[in-house]
Amino acid sequence: MRAYLGTYLILLSLPVNPAVGREAPVTIVANDNRTPAGSLRDNVLTLHLEVRDGILYPEEDGGPGLPALAFAEVGRDAQNPGPLIRVHAGTMVRVSVRNPFRDSVLTVHGLGDHAGAPISALRIPGGQTREARFRASTEGTYFYWASTGDRNIEGRRWFESQLTGALVVDPPGARQDDRIFVIGVRFREGDTTLAVPRRPQDMMVINGKSWPHTERFTYDQGDTVRWRWINPSSSAHPMHLHGFYYSVASKGTWEREHTYDGEARPLIVTNLMLPGETMRVSWIPERPGNWLFHCHFAFHVSHHLVLGRSESGAIAHSATTVPHRMAGLVLGIHVKPKGVSPAVPLTSRKSRSIRLLAQMSPNRFGKLTGFGYVTQEGATEPKRDSVQIPGPMLVLKRGEPVRITVVNHLKETTAVHWHGIELESFPDGVPGWSGTPGRTMPPIAPADSFIAEFVPPRAGTFIYHTHANEQLQMGAGLYGTLLVVPADKPYDPEYDKVIIVGGAGPADSLPNFESPGLVNGSTAPPPLELKMGKTYRLRMININPDWRVIFSITSDSAMATWRPMAMDGADLPLSQRKVAPAWLLTGPGQTADVEFTPAVRGELRLEIKTMIAGWIIPMTLRVR
Ligand SMILES: [Cu+2]
Structure with missing residues (x-):
């Protein structure tokens, strides 16, 4: 070599x-x-x-x-x-x-x-x-x-x-009417010992091109899109589709393939493709406008992948210098209107109003600034440096229109993506991209605001998070749980237990540009008190910018079992709700609901750990 x-x-x-x-x-x-x-x-x-x-x-x-x-x-x-x-x-x-x-x-x-x-x-x-x-x-x-x-x-x-x-x-x-996409990743470390020092230069491409130079796709509303994806790269990639679910017909490797038939086909918004994995998928663009399909690792869509940076190698975050832009593993999709979008059956005529503020809190991660959301209740604005990490859980009702005013109290532009929600393009949250010709969602400037209106059509576990400068903003705390419940079944804190994994600081300021993890906002989350024989719904969310995360439940002697109920907010068909070992690998942008019934009194260990060497956050389940 x-x-x-x-x-x-x-x-x-x-x-x-x-x-x-x-x-x-x-x-x-x-x-x-x-x-x-x-x-x-x-x-x-x-x-x-x-x-x-x-x-x-x-x-x-x-x-x-x-x-x-x-x-x-x-x-x-x-x-x-x-x-x-x-x-x-x-x-x-x-x-x-x-x-x-x-x-x-x-x-x-x-x-x-x-x-x-x-x-x-x-x-x-x-x-x-x-x-x-x-x-x-x-x-x-x-x-x-x-x-x-x-x-x-x-x-x-x-x-x-x-x-x-x-x-x-x-x-x-x-017929060969589908499209084939090969992901390419090229990592090259810097070398300061050379006569002419070399900066690190990483490249990530889809069919040889990095965003915004990747091929653009135009589809007619209602047509079926068929794609084959191949990841021969040295990295994993959680591939996320905005606005729609996609159906996975097969997964495989370079050597063999597993096909799924009928309702066994996963219906998801994010698939974690490990190095060497392939998938064949299809989806139907039911609503017109601009959409994205992209990797959900923040680094893999970041400005670090833009070539030809300035000689100093400086990377700026502030909107006053070089604004963040996406690069790398992003595909842009235009859906042309053709007919009418299916309407969501309304359960309420009146819009629910939420005021969501994006704010900063100095010295939140050591000397580093935390970013976070906070909701405003009543007429008085929360203090400027008050943030919640993760953001406040937003509980929406299926079929009830919601009107969320996002107020930007940061020093840079931002935007919020309602991850997994089947909504119109304009409020989808990609600044400068979401929307239709002549009506594109702008970045939300500092001190400005944006109103996102939609009707959530499906009850499930979703995420809201920033879609601007994700390495900094999402790593530093701009993410939260978006729970959609049926109109007749409100959120029940005695039954619904949310475990949300996010970043622990702005990745660009941390070693290897990696943000470690927080579980429900903490590296030492408090024990979860459970009752023996009672069934709980664990809603697990991975919205960490950088890490593949494994959730598992073990007792002293063995792995526990749970019953998978939903993936990415979509209920699993009954045939897939089989009791299984309590172990789940997730990529950023994935959610999973399981039912868990503790069978004996005592302590269980819910462990949240990175797939490769990184960090472990245990959470005690105290069963009485
Ligand atoms: Cu990736």
Whole structure:
């Protein structure tokens, strides 16, 4: 690995003499995965691939560039993601791969049939070509990927991080009218010991492009949208859709796939895609306007991913200098009106009014400022530095119109997203984006306010949170529980127990740009008093900016059980409400309701901990 890296660095930093047999870096073009590579004759796909040194252009074509390796079809441009392999089931596939690097072995994974047996890797010595031959028997969403150093998917960092391409096997004769998205992540640490110090530069792309340069999609209201998503990157990504639920038809990896049929298909607004995972989804844009599909890790949609920053490397938060903007893993969607949106049955003609203030509280996290919401009751405004972290729980009634006035008492612009609520585009909360042509939601300026009006159509556990400068604002406390209850079943604190996990400070000011965790606003939440034999509804929310979080309940001797009831605010079908071990992995932007009935007196441990090494916050369940 070291020998290879050394060669590679020299290659990129010096003019290359063609006489040594290696070529200068080429332009790597973004691949929208619409055109299958290779040639198909007599049910045989023939494809010749090679790996090249190149430069990625995640923003404008010809804009700031980053060196990386990429796959190319011989005789064509190098692409990121690599050339698309897409065939109907039953097709014979012959793929050759050339390794141009004399001093390293290239290992290519995933070029094989997906019937269940492990796919053997293609090991290609330096300067040589090898061929994989297989019949693609099993339909699904897969990918191929390569390493020059026998690294696994999570171990591929910067130079070989984009050595990946989609491999899709369609049912025989099926239309290919869906779209395929490959997520790319390239991490590169800074190095201050170099003669010319290098700043850290991370890149995150969808089909080779970073927001706002990702492809824009226009759909007709009511049409079904079909997507395949592939995450061959070294990171997890909780992928969140604004305004609508999506249905997951399959989940898989580069090697195999699991399909869900009928009501077993998860209906969710966020799916946590782990490194190496794939999914096939569909959704119906029922309401017109502008919407987003994006990763819910704050860093993965942050200004850190904008290339070509100022020479000082300074990153500003204040609206008076460089305003925050999104970058990275964001897709923009326009839905054209076509007919009428389905109306929510009203349970009340009158709007409920809420006044929600976004405020700051100095020295809330050590010397760092906390941001938080507070509601105004009556005519007197709360004190300017009074905040609640998490924000006050907003309890709305299904079918009752609500009119929420958001007042900005911060020193920078903000906006509130009503996460999981099926609402109109304008109040959805993405500043400068939400809305329809001619009526776009503005950022809420300091001292200004914005009125969000909607009718929640579904009872469940939702979230409200800032959708501006999330690393700072959400990490520092601008999030809260949004509970929608049926008109005839009010919130019952004796039954409904909310466990909300948020950030513990502004991520940009913390080590690794990571905000640790708080559970119900605390690192040491008080015990929950429960009665033996009584059934409770635990409403678990992960709205931490950075961490995958596991919720579990254990006694001294064993893991407890619970009954899953809802995901992301949508009730599970009866067939899915089966008693299961009390263990749940969540990504930011996910909520889960379970019913829990303590069977014996004593103490149980509800543990909230990060999936990878990070932090643990236990909560005692005291059963009497
Ligand atoms: Cu992400």
